[in-house]
Amino acid sequence: MSGNWLRMSCAKIWIVLMVVSMAILTFTANPLKAATTIDELVVTATRMEEKGFDVPTPIEAVSSETLTINSPATAAQSLAELPGVSLSSGGFWNTVPVIRGLGGSRVLVLIDGDRENNLWAGRSPLTPFIDVGNVERIEVIKGPASVLYGTDALGGVINVITKSPDFTKHDKWSFLNSVDSRYSSVDSGWFGRYALSGGGFGFDFDLAISGRDADDYKDGSGDHVKNSQFKNQALDFKGRYFINDDHELNMTVRVNNVDDMGVPKKEGARYSRFDKFDTDTYKLAYHGHNLGWLKDLQVRSWYVDQKRRYKADIPSQEKPIYKLKGNKFKTSALGASLQGQVDFSQDNRLIFGCEFVAEDADGDEYITVKKNKKDIKVKELTFKPIPDCDRDHFGIFAQDEILFGEQLTILAGLRYDYFVADADDAPFTTDVYDPKGENIIKSKTTINHFSRKSDDAVTFNLGLLYALNENIHLTSNLSSGFRAPDMFERYSTRSSTYMIIGNPDLDPEYSYNADLGFKLNYRRLRASCSGFYNRVKDYIELANIGDEFAGMEARNYVNVDDTELYGADGSLEFDLLEELTLFGNMAYVLGRDRKSHDRLNMIPPLNGILGARWHDQLANGLNYWFEFSGNFFDRQNHPAKGEKETAGYSFFNLRTGVKFDYAAFKDITLTLNVENLFDKEYRNHLNAADFYNDPGLNVITSLKFSF
Numbered sequence: 150m151s152g153n154w155l156r157m158s159c160a161k162i163w164i165v166l167m168v169v170s171m172a173i174l175t176f177t178a179n180p181l182k183a184a185t186t187i188d189e190l191v192v193t194a195t196r197m198e199e200k201g202f203d204v205p206t207p208i209e210a211v212s213s214e215t216l217t218i219n220s221p222a223t224a225a226q227s228l229a230e231l232p233g234v235s236l237s238s239g240g241f242w243n244t245v246p247v248i249r250g251l252g253g254s255r256v257l258v259l260i261d262g263d264r265e266n267n268l269w270a271g272r273s274p275l276t277p278f279i280d281v282g283n284v285e286r287i288e289v290i291k292g293p294a295s296v297l298y299g300t301d302a303l304g305g306v307i308n309v310i311t312k313s314p315d316f317t318k319h320d321k322w323s324f325l326n327s328v329d330s331r332y333s334s335v336d337s338g339w340f341g342r343y344a345l346s347g348g349g350f351g352f353d354f355d356l357a358i359s360g361r362d363a364d365d366y367k368d369g370s371g372d373h374v375k376n377s378q379f380k381n382q383a384l385d386f387k388g389r390y391f392i393n394d395d396h397e398l399n400m401t402v403r404v405n406n407v408d409d410m411g412v413p414k415k416e417g418a419r420y421s422r423f424d425k426f427d428t429d430t431y432k433l434a435y436h437g438h439n440l441g442w443l444k445d446l447q448v449r450s451w452y453v454d455q456k457r458r459y460k461a462d463i464p465s466q467e468k469p470i471y472k473l474k475g476n477k478f479k480t481s482a483l484g485a486s487l488q489g490q491v492d493f494s495q496d497n498r499l500i501f502g503c504e505f506v507a508e509d510a511d512g513d514e515y516i517t518v519k520k521n522k523k524d525i526k527v528k529e530l531t532f533k534p535i536p537d538c539d540r541d542h543f544g545i546f547a548q549d550e551i552l553f554g555e556q557l558t559i560l561a562g563l564r565y566d567y568f569v570a571d572a573d574d575a576p577f578t579t580d581v582y583d584p585k586g587e588n589i590i591k592s593k594t595t596i597n598h599f600s601r602k603s604d605d606a607v608t609f610n611l612g613l614l615y616a617l618n619e620n621i622h623l624t625s626n627l628s629s630g631f632r633a634p635d636m637f638e639r640y641s642t643r644s645s646t647y648m649i650i651g652n653p654d655l656d657p658e659y660s661y662n663a664d665l666g667f668k669l670n671y672r673r674l675r676a677s678c679s680g681f682y683n684r685v686k687d688y689i690e691l692a693n694i695g696d697e698f699a700g701m702e703a704r705n706y707v708n709v710d711d712t713e714l715y716g717a718d719g720s721l722e723f724d725l726l727e728e729l730t731l732f733g734n735m736a737y738v739l740g741r742d743r744k745s746h747d748r749l750n751m752i753p754p755l756n757g758i759l760g761a762r763w764h765d766q767l768a769n770g771l772n773y774w775f776e777f778s779g780n781f782f783d784r785q786n787h788p789a790k791g792e793k794e795t796a797g798y799s800f801f802n803l804r805t806g807v808k809f810d811y812a813a814f815k816d817i818t819l820t821l822n823v824e825n826l827f828d829k830e831y832r833n834h835l836n837a838a839d840f841y842n843d844p845g846l847n848v849i850t851s852l853k854f855s856f
Contacts, residue, residue: 251304293630338363369830538572678719
């Protein structure tokens with residue numbers, strides 16, 4: 150009954166949102182007086198700085214103000230309230246983004262526009278490799294963006310844009326200290342950050358250190374979710390030197406050491422954790438302006454080194470045995486890119502570029518089976534979950550933006566990508582011990598043979614934006630997307646209750662996507678809505694095809710010939726008063742195999758948000774805000790094979806804060822947020838496979854200031 154009520158309520162909310170929006174569209178088609186609100190600039194949609202309102206691409210943004218209000222524990226958490234964006238996570242930390250039903254490595258995560266996070270060892274690319282206190286804003290492209298960003302951008306792109314100092318034009322040395330702290334009750338989690346920024350005479354820098362320590366969180370029933378803890382330290386340095394007004398050099402160093410990241414397990418593991426998940430990033434860049442016929446030129450290079458080590462003790466639910474499991478991985482990537490901009494005229498701008506990325510990975514794993522009563526070793530498995538392997542990627546692209554008068558904008562792009570991947574053969578050894586657990590009585594090694602494989606693809610996009618008037622923009626997009634199989638899908642040999650076997654002969658995924666929508670920016674009202682259809686050929690999934698490996702049931706990565714995803718999402722903000730803003734959004738997606746009509750996995754149910762925010766400023770300059778919102782999720786009663794149905798649910802959040810200056814202290818910001826206000830017990834469908842509940846009532850306090 151509650152699921153039906155929620156579905157009907159969500160449907161009604163969606164209808165109301167659309168009716169209100171269309172009514173206003175009709176009213177404003179020939180407005181008597183219009184005053185367009187200037188919206189924020191975005192860079193991810195076209196690789197050029199433009200207003201989000203003026204690009205045909207479906208794009209969302211998390212502003213610095215939203216980050217302040219929400220005070221998230223990670224960059225990932227701030228994405229959960231965007232329409233069309235969902236998160237599958239292991240607690241707060243091990244996070245996989247899902248955009249319009251496509252998740253995992255089908256979503257490309259960038260940091261400052263660079264491909265750093267979709268390495269094999271970072272298959273959860275929103276794991277907190279980056280200090281959230283260092284994030285200025287986040288931009289999200291919904292839908293394929295392979296023309297500009299290549300592989301992994303099949304479902305969309307998340308671009309995490311970090312803070313930058315701004316002291317280069319000072320004619321004296323200037324410095325600024327910043328302090329950021331946060332506490333959350335649900336996991337007794339502490340976060341602290343100190344940053345020193347400064348510069349002058351053409352040079353500036355930002356140096357920050359931060360740390361976090363969180364225990365297991367409590368769910369809505371008051372139970373601790375075991376193995377959901379987290380502890381890390383991070384160091385960030387960003388430096389910039391202006392040679393002159395048209396030439397600048399940039400350098401970034403980011404070191405993030407994770408000492409303890411729990412991984413919740415449905416089997417009730419006594420412990421399950423990464424005791425190392427370290428990521429070191431080094432970047433150099435040149436940015437030039439007004440270089441003859443080149444309006445803009447960017448040359449970047451970066452290197453990422455990542456090491457992780459995992460340990461677990463998992464008791465059997467059926468037999469008097471337990472498993473000790475451990476693995477370690479090393480992954481690195483070296484990348485370089487070039488991007489140029491040519492303005493043929495005021496109404497015609499061309500972006501072009503190329504990039505090269507070389508990745509490599511290697512791993513080792515063991516599983517030791519022991520008897521519970523006498524702690525006797527029964528069996529030991531040693532193998533390479535991923536062998537010594539590498540993947541090289543080269544891409545070249547061009548995208549032209551043409552304005553026809555003041556009403557029509559056309560965005561047309563083309564890209565070519567080439568991949569080559571190779572791996573060593575992977576041995577898998579099973580040792581069986583005698584009844585005393587002292588000597589090996591049987592040993593067998595099975596070799597998983599791999600081969601070199603290359604892929605290439607041509608992708609395109611065609612976007613149209615028609616300005617019905619200065620307040621209403623109609624948009625349409627036709628684009629293709631491409632994703633080469635990652636190293637895990639090609640070369641894995643993993644063991645759990647069954648074997649997971651990679652497939653070097655996988656074909657790349659290729660998609661055709663179409664969407665239609667509108668954007669509205671009129672006086673006190675801001676709205677957007679788009680419907681989409683995405684057809685994915687050779688969709689990659691894990692399937693039981695009846696094979697065995699090393700005497701165990703095997704599941705193989707296979708291509709599904711023809712799949713489709715379609716749905717709609719939209720958002721609405723209305724300033725009822727100058728101080729009072731009402732807001733809401735809604736998203737729906739359905740994904741299925743076009744031949745069998747089986748549902749695809751990791752598809753979120755119908756969901757939405759409704760809320761109100763009061764924000765004002767007192768005469769003494771103190772800014773304050775109150776926000777109350779509700780998150781609503783329908784039940785997912787059409788899960789994929791192997792998934793479980795999940796019930797519908799809703800939870801509510803209360804957020805408040807103040808911001809002011811006092812004496813030498815600037816931008817003092819105090820926030821008090823209560824998430825899951827009524828301590829609702831619920832389970833996100835995208836977490837259902839791990840069978841644990843999401844966090845319960847959480848009181849969050851934060852303090853930020855600079856001097």
